[in-house]
Amino acid sequence: MTNLFKVSYLGPEGTFSQLAATSYFTGEQKYIPLASIDDVFSSVERSDADFGVVPVENSTEGAVNNTQDCLVDTSLQISGEVIVPITHNMMVSHSSPRIETPKLIVSHRQSLAQCRQWLTSTYPGVPIEEVSSNARAAQLASEQDGVAAIAGELAAQIYKLKIVHRSIQDKSNNSTRFLVLSPSGASPTGKDKTSILVYTGNKPGALFRILEPFENLGISLTKIETRPSKIEAWEYVFFMDFEGHREDLRVLNLFDRLKTCTAEIKILGSYPRFGSEL
């Protein structure tokens, strides 16, 4: 008998986080849907789960702020990433009348934003309500005729809805990046990525001085993102992703140089780049 991994994800059942979790972990595992991103972090911190899966960024709509804020405080490491193509569909209950126009459209804020142009041109004037997830939207649609949910195909299956419009997102190349969290990081594979947090304080030229060591050491920065520091108003913290593993000599050298020019660094984790196994 083998021990299954316990994998928590941003639920309820039918979310894209579930799809990300099941596509990342091969074979049978024990999957645990949780109500919020904070709950996923806590479940792994308390050892109720071995891994947690949360969305961090969408290619059209940008960062998931709540995940970034949790990364600032967590003791967990990022041990993997997975990118899932996002296809949104409009769905209603099977008993809904064959109407042209739904009386209400419900979905998660990010999903609504990803379909904004389609909604404005197809259903101008129809009331739109933000709910906590697109799976929750599907659940609401299943309970009330004439309410249309925007969600993925998995949600339509789980909540037994009929899809009335397929692939309605504004960008055909729409995908979301998810992070896999665990108490310890991943070993080097030779094709890794490292995520760090950098606090600079509010000094002019600070960002330039942070980027200089990357340039001088030839380390490729794949991502930079700004968030309020939460310590001082109008001060920022930088989320940075770059190629390499935290155990690489060149990356250790980078950390040394960064420490001389910034207030603080937090290493969020080193993990295999998505797609590098292909």
Added chain:
Amino acid sequence: MTNLFKVSYLGPEGTFSQLAATSYFTGEQKYIPLASIDDVFSSVERSDADFGVVPVENSTEGAVNNTQDCLVDTSLQISGEVIVPITHNMMVSHSSPRIETPKLIVSHRQSLAQCRQWLTSTYPGVPIEEVSSNARAAQLASEQDGVAAIAGELAAQIYKLKIVHRSIQDKSNNSTRFLVLSPSGASPTGKDKTSILVYTGNKPGALFRILEPFENLGISLTKIETRPSKIEAWEYVFFMDFEGHREDLRVLNLFDRLKTCTAEIKILGSYPRFGSEL
């Protein structure tokens, strides 16, 4: 008889955008509340209003994505900025029973995020619903006993609610920056700020090369923000604010240098720095 300016803002009445608009424009003007950030941009583009006022960034919760996305496409210029301290209060209808716990808490997503810790510790387990604005939340609370809204004092006055908890935001130093939009920019005052958009494509080291001219010319970058480019998945556009006016010799020099190292620049506007008139 004088002609009043027509100033559109993100409504409904009672929002912090209204407070920002009335604190920026002195004297009597004609104020027009509109339903969305997109509508405020369109109203000025169509000349239905002379100026538009929209939130762009909160000191705790970060950028307002919808405003950033509208800035990418608009022909308008930023002609001013105003920073408003944000104090959130919990309010209920005067006919609500003197209960300890509301049956539902409603507010805008950003306001809920700014009060997240307070809500978790004070009202754990009480259902929370996101609505389109905190003024809309106040309106809902006025219609239904036992529903509590999180909103500003102005909303409590307009919707005749009683405040049951004052100043519940997690950070005492919580403020929001608003932009004033108009068809043409503002003249130099000597204490100005310029906002630009920079598209770099997905080249390694691109950001470093953009920052180099700022460093060499001694131009102080006050802000940098990343957003998905919307053109290609996983490509980014940078929003940058720096000190100086677009007509300054040094800034013209900067633009020349930036053009040699990046794909494209869009000048969003030059305007007096908030507080510089003091």
